[in-house]
Amino acid sequence: EDGFETNSDNAFDDGGGVATNLNGAGDQHIFRDYNPFDIPEGSTINGIEVRVDWYLDSTSNTNSLSVELSWDGGTSWTGAKSDITETDEEHVASLGGVSDTWDRSWTPDEFTNENFRVRVKSNSTSSRRDFYLDWVPVRVYYTEPEEDLTPPTSQIDSPTEGSFWNSAIVISGSSTDIPNTTVEYVTLYYWDDDEGDWVEITQIANEGGDEPFEWSYEWTPDFEGVFDILAEATDDAGNTEESPQVNNVYYDFTDPTSEINYPEEEVSYTYNMWEEELFGTAQDENSGVSKAH
Numbered sequence: 619e620d621g622f623e624t625n626s627d628n629a630f631d632d633g634g635g636v637a638t639n640l641n642g643a644g645d646q647h648i649f650r651d652y653n654p655f656d657i658p659e660g661s662t663i664n665g666i667e668v669r670v671d672w673y674l675d676s677t678s679n680t681n682s683l684s685v686e687l688s689w690d691g692g693t694s695w696t697g698a699k700s701d702i703t704e705t706d707e708e709h710v711a712s713l714g715g716v717s718d719t720w721d722r723s724w725t726p727d728e729f730t731n732e733n734f735r736v737r738v739k740s741n742s743t744s745s746r747r748d749f750y751l752d753w754v755p756v757r758v759y760y761t762e763p764e765e766d767l768t769p770p771t772s773q774i775d776s777p778t779e780g781s782f783w784n785s786a787i788v789i790s791g792s793s794t795d796i797p798n799t800t801v802e803y804v805t806l807y808y809w810d811d812d813e814g815d816w817v818e819i820t821q822i823a824n825e826g827g828d829e830p831f832e833w834s835y836e837w838t839p840d841f842e843g844v845f846d847i848l849a850e851a852t853d854d855a856g857n858t859e860e861s862p863q864v865n866n867v868y869y870d871f872t873d874p875t876s877e878i879n880y881p882e883e884e885v886s887y888t889y890n891m892w893e894e895e896l897f898g899t900a901q902d903e904n905s906g907v908s909k910a911h
Contacts, residue, residue, distance in 0.1 A: 621645030621740055622751055632671065632753045639740050639749040646739035648692060652756055655729040660763035663724035665716045667757045668736060670701060672711070675748035677704040681741065683749065685713050687720055688735035689728035695737065696720040708752055716759045729758060766855035770795035772804065774849050774864050776834075782868045789819070790834035791862075793851035800824065801831040801851050808839070809846040816848055839869050 621639050626647060628635035639645050657663075668685050684700040697720070701711035714720060728734060736756060740749040772793040777783065793801045803823045807816035824831045831851075839845065845868075850861040 621647035622738065622749070623647065629751045629754045632755075636750045636752045639751070641746050642740040642749045643742040643745050643747055644740065645749075646737055649736040649738065649754055650734065651731045652729070652734055652736075653731050655726075655734075655758055657726040657729055657758060657760055658762050659726055661726050661760040662763075663719060663726070663758065663760050665714060665718045665759040666720055666724070667712055667714045667716070667718070667759070668699075669753065669755050669757070670711050670713065670738070671708055671752040671754075672701075673705050673708045673750050675706065675750075677706055679742060679744040679747065681744075681747055681749075683711070683751075684739045684741060685754075686737045686739070688737065689722075689724065689733055691733055692735045692737075696722060698739070700741070708750075726760070766799050766853070766857060768795075769857040769859040770801045770851040770853045771859055772849050772851045772862055774847070774862055777847065777864060777867045779864050780866050780868075782870065784869075784871045786836040786838045787845075787847075787867060787869060788834065788836055789847060789849070790832075791849055792830045792832045793824075793849075793859075794830040795851070795853040795857075796829070799854040799857075800827050800829055802854050803852055804831065804833050805850045805852070806835060806837070807848040807850065809848070819847075842870050842872060844868050 621642055622629065622637040624638040624640070625635055626637045629637040629649060637647070639647070666687065668687070670683055670685065672683055674681055681704050682700045682702045684698040686695040686698045688695050699713040699720070701713060703709060703711060736754060738751065738754060740747070770793050772791055774789070774791040776788050776790045789806055793804055795801045801824050803821050805821045806819040808819055810817045819837050820835055822833045822835060844866055846863055846865045847867055848861050848863040850858060852858045
């Protein structure tokens with residue numbers, strides 16, 4: 619926009635030249651690209667201070683310099699703050715301050731080059747007034763978020779201890795991390811006796827940032843056996859929980875075998891010889907035999 623169009627880049631440095639707005643009553647100029655503010659994610663913005671080092675060619679009539687801020691690339695603006703001190707020699711004015719948020723709540727990502735703008739407007743009752751701006755720096759006051767040292771917590775809803783499966787084992791549950799961060803992912807493991815360690819089954823990402831994070835996975839083991847299963851949640855801050863586990867989950871897709879011992883095959887029995895009961899054996903190496911029909 620028109621205003622301080624002559625040597626406008628000089629306003630980014632203290633000394634060494636000024637940005638000039640000749641016959642500038644009502645003119646305004648937008649300054650941008652203030653990075654790096656380097657505000658940590660999650661910080662609370664407490665206040666914003668804009669400093670203007672400026673002066674006039676003459677103090678006659680009524681003159682002031684006002685500043686507005688934008689957080690969305692110049693689409694929206696705060697209300698203006700003005701310095702009404704009139705000097706024909708450079709003076710320093712501070713607008714805003716340590717606890718002044720310019721009547722809105724800010725987030726750290728609103729201070730990027732893409733979003734943050736400073737609009738400086740020259741005000742005068744004289745159409746021939748000249749304005750000179752030496753420097754327009756911005757200082758942001760913020761409080762960093764407290765370090766998160768609390769791990770998330772999880773519970774396993776399925777499978778239950780001692781359950782039997784002859785198809786894919788459904789491993790499901792939920793994880794939560796309150797109050798400051800969110801569960802980033804959950805890793806599922808099973809215990810391998812041969813390795814003497816937990817072996818990863820899969821990792822489930824919390825892509826939607828859900829709180830709590832409800833998760834589920836269908837696991838088909840590579841072999842039959844009795845498994846201990848563990849769920850381990852990790853939050854955005856990198857904290858990992860002391861993980862819950864469920865033990866003695868049976869995975870068995872092999873049918874049991876059975877043998878009839880009495881009556882014997884191809885033997886004829888009279889009424890007096892028949893013992894009225896059947897005898898035999900049934901066996902299953904993995905999960906055992908529940909009953910025989």
